[in-house]
Amino acid sequence: MPGEPFPVDAAIARAVRAAGRVSSPYGTRPWRFVVLERRVGVKLDPDRVLRVADPHGQGARVACGATVYALRLVLAVTGWSSSVAVLPDRRDPDLVAEVRVGPRHRTTAEERSLALAVERGGGNRWPVLRRAVPEPARAALAKAARLEGARLHLIEDPDDQATVAAVIRRADFLRSRDDEYRAELRARQAREEGTYGLDTIGGGPEPLLAVLTTPTDTTVDQVIAGQALQRVLLEADIAGLAVSLLPRPVELPQTRSALHTTTGATPHAVLRIGFGHGSGPAPRRAGSEPGRAVTGFSPLG
Template sequence: MKPATSIVVGEALAAAVMAPSPHNTQPWRFAVDGTRIEVRLDRDRVLTVADPEAHQARMACGAAVLNLAVSLRCQGFEPRIRLLPDAGEPDLLALVTHDGNHRVSAEDRVLAEAIFRRQTHRRPFLDQAVPTRVRALLTSAASHEGAALRVLDTEYTQVTTLVRRAEFVQANDDAFRAESARWTRRQLASPDGVPAAAAGPRPDHEGVIALRESHLDPGLPERLYERQPLLAVVLTRDAGAAADLRAGQAMQRVLLAATSSHVAASFLSQPFEVASTLARLTELFHPLGHPHTLLRLGYGYSAVARTGRRPVQEVLGPGAGDSGAERKAR
């Protein structure tokens, strides 16, 4: 066995903070003690209007756990993950320990490399189908983390209707609009939130889905978006905090697999943020599982601006030591 060095842990934490989160709020904190890495929910960064039960925030932390584990494996360490290890501390979401030797696989390297290239693509996609073999790869990625990825078929029209309905509700909700405004259209150098440069142009026609108003850049000329994007939902067998975390791990593995296959992705979170549409989504997928997030997948015209990340030192808890390095999301 070989002990992990501070450099190894620092690299793993630098990978963890590259996970996606609602409006790039980065709702996580970490504490390091020897071979123990604690992942905690940062309540101050939970969206109280859009995500009052912290479902999406926990998913983001689950995605950070996945990145952490991928980085450790790629550096030759086998992580052991315990979700919700202490019933008395509900915001202690995961405990990751690492020791012994791990034989690094080609898949480990592919996933680790994708962590720093993955980005949310809020701009138009080409009208180019995602091949069946790539869809199968993404489905397998979700299964690997104990979840399911279902490409929408018979549910497509119902789900896109719910997206439009939720977007309409949110566009007329002053509290939601104020919360969204606090986190979007930031300067490019901002260490959190979504910069204006990462937003998309307004569509020049009414499509089958509604794009989040706060993620549109009115300064860009209108553009043609894909007419019927590939949509897929992440499902777990059950609901609850542990399911949120597993869904986040699965979502992130899907996103890394997509990145490695040159497939772009963005989120359609609106129906998960409105109580009435969330209830309808849950009912719609009840026979198959509990829905957690909806992904828009396809091929982008070009690269998009990166969103910032806070330095690792800023998300380390007291006494966790100095094991961070600042990275930028790609």
């Protein structure tokens, strides 16, 4: 009947399908979902972590955090509350987080809007036009990050804009000279769709650059950053904005340090935000793997 929640099994299945469509830098999708009764484990898949681009797996754990937000959101719109435990089993460090289904939940209008965006594929990834982002949209993006425990630094000061743009160009230059990185990327692109997360920055003014940060850089911070990033991307989609993720500046120690100096916090993502050439999410390659669900997982507690 109207207003009744989905059965738990159906809600979890829908949430896992939606989470599997979350975007990740380089299209790695470095996660596995492990389902047992009313719990969904989000596990890091070491075989899908890039050895050169992400040697310590920080970016992969941020990507796993993004799926955690998608799981929570879709459970909410199917009528169920949820809670999150980060690193719930010390014996299994690849178990990044566990989403636990709670009591029934009354879905909000905001959750419905965000869920429509996540089920479309998680954001508008068309190329960004050089057109200013209005203040209400900027405020909504900053609020989205804040609600998930992170901070989205909108780079509005001209000196900071020049600094961050220089950091991005420096990261692009260093990566362009890294033969191992380029070989890894070619191998990845041979197997996966598109070039998500590979945008560079050109000359001239940018519509909006932003840096997503947390105070420190623990696994908990990385999962928080991923959830905040996903919510920001969905809010941008609702506002009709396109977002390009620029992973290189947060991958390299020297450029990551420069971003830390500018923002005063640990950077997890650099975003280039504006209005796109198209509407809705950019198309994905036909037959791309949306996610891999495994049953039979039993965590501690």
